[in-house]
Amino acid sequence: MSLRLENLIILRDGAPMVALDRTVAPGEVLSVMGPSGCGKSTLLACLAGALPPVFQARGRVWLDGREITDLPSHARRLGMLFQDDILFPHLSVAGNLGFGLARGVRDRAGAIEDALREAGLAGMGARDPATLSGGQRARVALMRTLLSAPRGLLLDEAFSKLDTELRAQMRGFVFGRARAHGLPVVMVTHDIEDARAAGGPVVDVMGRVL
Amino acid sequence: MARAGLWAALGLLALPVLAGLAGVIAPAFGYLPALGGTELSLDPWRGLLGWGGLGHAMRLSVTTGVLSTALSLAMTFLIVAAWQGTRSFAWVTRALAPMLALPHAAAAFGLAFLIAPSGWIARALSPWATGWDRPPDLLIVNDPLGLALVAGLVVKEVPFLLLMTLAALPQADSLRSQMIARGLGYGRVMGWMKVVAPRVYAQIRLPVYAVLAYSMSVVDVALILGPTRPPTLAVQILEWTNHPDLRLRFQAAAGACLQLLLVVGALALWRLAERLVARRGAGWAAGGARGVGADRVLRPVGAGVALAIGLAVGLGLAGLLVWSFAGLWRFPALWPDAWGLRNWAGQSDMLARRIWQSAAIALGASVIALTLSVAALQTQGARPARIMGLIYLPLIVPQIAFLPGLASFALILGLDGTLGTVMAVHLVFVLPYVYLVLADPWRAWDARAGLVAASLGARPLRVLWAVRLPMLLRALCVAFAVGFATSIAQYLPTLLIGAGRVGTVTTEAVALASSANRRLIGVWAVVQMALPMAVFATCLTLPALIWRNRQGMRIG
Numbered sequence: 001m002s003l004r005l006e007n008l009i010i011l012r013d014g015a016p017m018v019a020l021d022r023t024v025a026p027g028e029v030l031s032v033m034g035p036s037g038c039g040k041s042t043l044l045a046c047l048a049g050a051l052p053p054v055f056q057a058r059g060r061v062w063l064d065g066r067e068i069t070d071l072p073s074h075a076r077r078l079g080m081l082f083q084d085d086i087l088f089p090h091l092s093v094a095g096n097l098g099f100g101l102a103r104g105v106r107d108r109a110g111a112i113e114d115a116l117r118e119a120g121l122a123g124m125g126a127r128d129p130a131t132l133s134g135g136q137r138a139r140v141a142l143m144r145t146l147l148s149a150p151r152g153l154l155l156d157e158a159f160s161k162l163d164t165e166l167r168a169q170m171r172g173f174v175f176g177r178a179r180a181h182g183l184p185v186v187m188v189t190h191d192i193e194d195a196r197a198a199g200g201p202v203v204d205v206m207g208r209v210l
Numbered sequence: 211m212a213r214a215g216l217w218a219a220l221g222l223l224a225l226p227v228l229a230g231l232a233g234v235i236a237p238a239f240g241y242l243p244a245l246g247g248t249e250l251s252l253d254p255w256r257g258l259l260g261w262g263g264l265g266h267a268m269r270l271s272v273t274t275g276v277l278s279t280a281l282s283l284a285m286t287f288l289i290v291a292a293w294q295g296t297r298s299f300a301w302v303t304r305a306l307a308p309m310l311a312l313p314h315a316a317a318a319f320g321l322a323f324l325i326a327p328s329g330w331i332a333r334a335l336s337p338w339a340t341g342w343d344r345p346p347d348l349l350i351v352n353d354p355l356g357l358a359l360v361a362g363l364v365v366k367e368v369p370f371l372l373l374m375t376l377a378a379l380p381q382a383d384s385l386r387s388q389m390i391a392r393g394l395g396y397g398r399v400m401g402w403m404k405v406v407a408p409r410v411y412a413q414i415r416l417p418v419y420a421v422l423a424y425s426m427s428v429v430d431v432a433l434i435l436g437p438t439r440p441p442t443l444a445v446q447i448l449e450w451t452n453h454p455d456l457r458l459r460f461q462a463a464a465g466a467c468l469q470l471l472l473v474v475g476a477l478a479l480w481r482l483a484e485r486l487v488a489r490r491g492a493g494w495a496a497g498g499a500r501g502v503g504a505d506r507v508l509r510p511v512g513a514g515v516a517l518a519i520g521l522a523v524g525l526g527l528a529g530l531l532v533w534s535f536a537g538l539w540r541f542p543a544l545w546p547d548a549w550g551l552r553n554w555a556g557q558s559d560m561l562a563r564r565i566w567q568s569a570a571i572a573l574g575a576s577v578i579a580l581t582l583s584v585a586a587l588q589t590q591g592a593r594p595a596r597i598m599g600l601i602y603l604p605l606i607v608p609q610i611a612f613l614p615g616l617a618s619f620a621l622i623l624g625l626d627g628t629l630g631t632v633m634a635v636h637l638v639f640v641l642p643y644v645y646l647v648l649a650d651p652w653r654a655w656d657a658r659a660g661l662v663a664a665s666l667g668a669r670p671l672r673v674l675w676a677v678r679l680p681m682l683l684r685a686l687c688v689a690f691a692v693g694f695a696t697s698i699a700q701y702l703p704t705l706l707i708g709a710g711r712v713g714t715v716t717t718e719a720v721a722l723a724s725s726a727n728r729r730l731i732g733v734w735a736v737v738q739m740a741l742p743m744a745v746f747a748t749c750l751t752l753p754a755l756i757w758r759n760r761q762g763m764r765i766g
């Protein structure tokens with residue numbers, strides 16, 4: 001599994017804001033760094049198939065050798081994590097995980113229970129997500145994404161709201177999962193620590209290696 | 211399909227208004243073949259300008275409209291600023307919000323019964339304080355300045371604006387902003403006014419315009435509480451419209467055009483005033499005055515205002531209820547000498563028929579409106595399509611300015627007086643309100659939730675059904691309830707399009723306004739109140755019940 005950004009250029013008012021030409025290998029993390037407002041979230045929105053109409057994209061995106069440039073978001077199989085966990089507030093913890101869990105899975109309750117245990121949240125399935133701590137919520141969001149069997153991960157400052165200790169833990173958890181599943185990861189961040197911990201190449205939005 | 215929804219919604223709104231306007235403008239210049247007007251002339255305008263009460267009627271429309279709107283807005287903001295986040299506020303909003311469901315006419319009747327010379331207030335003070343042993347000959351209701359009319363509008367518009375404000379509060383990030391302002395040493399009211407009010411106002415601007423346009427041209431409330439000689443312009447237009455002398459129909463059309471100009475002019479001035487206040491307000495906010503002491507005065511005033519409105523409506527409702535069961539009731543006795551079901555029994559057949567018709571029309575119109583609104587919103591993405599501005603047309607264009615024209619068309623096409631046509635015309639007014647109530651929460655919804663859902667593999671329709679609609683359940687319920695209540699409250703559309711064959715509890719009640727039969731008015735006004743209230747109560751309770759175990763679904 002690999003994610004290829006082939007001459008991907010995002011234009012804003014006709015001027016390139018993002019320009020990348022890279023392949024992210026399975027289990028590798030491509031860190032994209034830059035100050036606030038440089039277009040990091042826009043890059044991820046583009047990869048996820050939700051580029052706001054004020055921007056134009058050129059180039060192509062491939063996932064596992066399949067071109068996904070023009071696929072709708074739901075067909076791309078790229079999991080997304082934001083700095084906010086974006087748990088669905090109307091669903092229980094288990095409901096959120098179930099929403100992510102791929103359709104074909106037989107023993108849904110079992111899969112959800114396993115995921116909870118793996119995230120150190122055993123027995124919390126019935127809980128209201130609003131009653132969990134920030135770290136717990138972040139882990140539910142991650143497990144929800146992993147249960148959807150993604151082919152790649154997009155992280156939008158995913159760790160920036162966690163405190164230092166949780167952050168290190170969560171990074172290890174996410175990168176570990178990605179490596180274990182062989183998922184290519186694009187992480188945008190403005191925190192050099194995130195990029196260091198990821199261990200992969202670090203570039204800015206114009207593709208310059210940092 | 212969604213795109214079709216957008217266009218259906220717009221066509222539904224814009225076409226009737228434009229057609230209706232055309233059907234009014236033509237006769238205003240003498241052209242209406244069906245009534246024998248075949249050539250253009252300025253006679254209708256001459257007739258209108260020749261009417262001695264014109265200046266007075268116009269002035270009444272402007273003063274009562276602007277005054278009631280400004281008062282309602284000020285009171286709403288005061289209540290929220292002074293009490294948001296307290297337990298009393300939760301209580302006040304719970305008490306005031308359902309009042310939104312009250313038809314204007316019912317609230318107006320209640321108020322009239324309360325403040326009339328023979329009303330409960332006078333009875334409570336008589337004879338020990340006033341010396342009256344007969345109702346005094348005072349013009350309290352229908353006073354020539356229109357103050358009773360203003361009061362009647364205010365008690366209704368405050369709950370409306372309050373609900374709009376409540377819906378806007380979470381997006382204005384009000385609690386955190388307020389917390390920060392308080393932390394900087396600001397008083398409650400001052401902090402709210404400086405930090406939250408501008409953002410909230412930006413969101414409730416269109417409802418405010420609708421209130422202004424409505425208040426300036428309202429017919430039913432003015433028939434009940436407004437001045438009579440001369441009445442407000444809108445009432446006079448209706449009188450001419452229904453006059454057996456057909457020539458007056460042309461004059462009515464000219465009057466309707468004038469009413470439209472009046473409303474447009476007032477809206478333009480209001481917009482100008484907004485700019486002025488915004489500019490002044492920015493300097494005021496930056497001035498740094500903390501206004502801590504002001505809270506000591508403004509908080510009780512805010513509470514007093516809320517209480518007064520609650521009492522006016524609550525006691526008004528109680529008064530209607532008592533009258534509906536009253537037999538003999540002498541002045542100044544506080545309670546009837548005799549009670550009974552006679553008033554109700556005499557109306558039971560008619561009541562059943564009218565309730566059924568009202569509910570069918572309201573249910574149909576609100577369900578269609580909700581579906582179209584969701585479809586229209588779903589089409590537009592994050593930014594509202596410019597063309598959606600048209601949705602406010604039926605709220606800004608006074609009913610009295612285009613419904614007579616629409617009624618002419620319905621008559622010519624042979625469509626008048628059927629349930630379907632009345633429902634369709636109700637939809638013209640229900641749809642904008644439903645859309646208005648739904649649009650802001652719809653857009654404020656965090657689109658990242660949709661993106662996350664899609665990235666988990668959910669198709670757009672599943673995102674809608676499984677994520678967006680449930681997360682917005684509260685807003686959907688409120689929108690439906692508002693739609694239902696809006697339909698029940700319609701007077702003019704039912705009157706003019708129903709052509710006497712389709713009637714609702716509202717046309718029935720308002721028709722009694724001049725009758726002085728308090729018992730009958732009581733019966734019909736109580737029904738008119740109860741019907742939308744029941745629906746509203748259900749719609750507010752439902753989401754709270756469904757999401758009782760979900761903190762994230764509660765509003766600040």
Ligand SMILES: Nc1ncnc2c1ncn2[C@@H]1O[C@H](COP(=O)(O)OP(=O)(O)O)[C@@H](O)[C@H]1O
Pocket residue numbers: 034035036037038039040041042043052054
């Ligand atoms: N939907 C949008 N419409 C218009 N401008 C946008 C939109 N989304 C982002 N922008 C603008 O594009 C630029 C890049 O935004 P973003 O990708 O969110 O930056 P980052 O995530 O690096 O902080 C910013 O200047 C932002 O204001």
Ligand SMILES: [Mg+2]
Pocket residue numbers: 037040041042156
């Ligand atoms: Mg960003």
